[in-house]
Amino acid sequence: MPGERIHTVRFEPVGIEMDVAEGETILDAAFRQGVAVMHGCKEGQCSSCKSLLIDGDVEMLKYSTFALPDYERETDHILLCRALAYSDVTIELLNYDEELLSRSIAVREVGATLTGLSSLTHDIRLMEIELDSPMKFWAGQYVDLTIVSAGITRSYSMASTPGNTTTFQFIIKKYPDGAFSALLDGGLKIGAALAVRGPFGTCFRREEPTGPMILVGGGSGMSPLWSILNDEARSGRQRPVRFFYGARSRRDLFYLDEIEAVGRQLRDFRFVAALSHAEAGDAWDGESGLIHEVCARALAAEGLDGDMDAYACGAPPMIDAVIPVLQRAGVEPGRIYFDKFTPAVG
């Protein structure tokens, strides 16, 4: 353990206790001991791990005030991914569900080799890796991938399904200046060594809800949604599934035939693609606008009900915009799961 002094963390209202070493964040201690608490970016950017300090002393590492505004810090809110404990502490979890706690997988690190790279669009790549030993995960989770030769680590969500624990696929958007993603066009050769740490993330397919499932994403947010969609189809549960996917123009859309093929395995499936900046030559006769607007219109028109759950993945502003839309459509706030693809810190 990184620190020398060990303290006890007690999570309320679930009554779970675990150790934390001084110098180790409370979230890292939870990963190490296989305690599943709510989290997203792990870097103080997304607010998913926000909790209430009931008792004890913590110090916070640097974080974004978007994730934890000053008025919340002043009222004893903390980010578990940034909090170091200096005494025994009691923390109230603000967001948790029984299924999350019961499906915890302890985080570990394994070596891997790059086995495939191909283009899905002009700026989206499909990457495949072979792990040295199996890693269990749930559909929708992510890992931290390190390019060993370059020493660069970034988070990427598995696009493949949990049935395959040694071959992982990732859908990755390329940024021209991206330390990791720009290497996907020529900078990274098949056979390159990678390190995989995980699994992380709480936006994984839940098995409890019995009503309709709603998926919303844009760009490389397809990666976890593709895993969740395929995993749901494979489960044979036959809940209604609605999939809303936003892109700028026609050239940013991909997997249309593949989505249709998965849809044929489901009794009640609708896929809605929306273009926010359709180009003259696109000859687009589908939905236009931002995906949260299109999602709002479609859900209002259809009036879905029942024990629904929703999964949103991609750019943080898209997720912030779609959460109230999903709530208005009748999805309980605790059943809206999301992963904000926040840029890496530092």
Ligand SMILES: Cc1cc2nc3c(=O)[nH]c(=O)nc-3n(C[C@H](O)[C@H](O)[C@H](O)COP(=O)(O)OP(=O)(O)OC[C@H]3O[C@@H](n4cnc5c(N)ncnc54)[C@H](O)[C@@H]3O)c2cc1C
């Ligand atoms: C939980 C989680 C899951 C993720 N899953 C995926 C995934 O499945 N697929 C995927 O493609 N990405 C995913 N990401 C994002 C990914 O981790 C990297 O942040 C992204 O690939 C950029 O890394 P980079 O090294 O290429 O760019 P960096 O070197 O980190 O950034 C270089 C430049 O690229 C641009 N840039 C980088 N990130 C963003 C951004 N998010 N929005 C706008 N501009 C940006 C900026 O101009 C920035 O200055 C995920 C992030 C998180 C937190």
Ligand code: FES
């Ligand atoms: S702010 Fe802690 S996990 Fe994102």
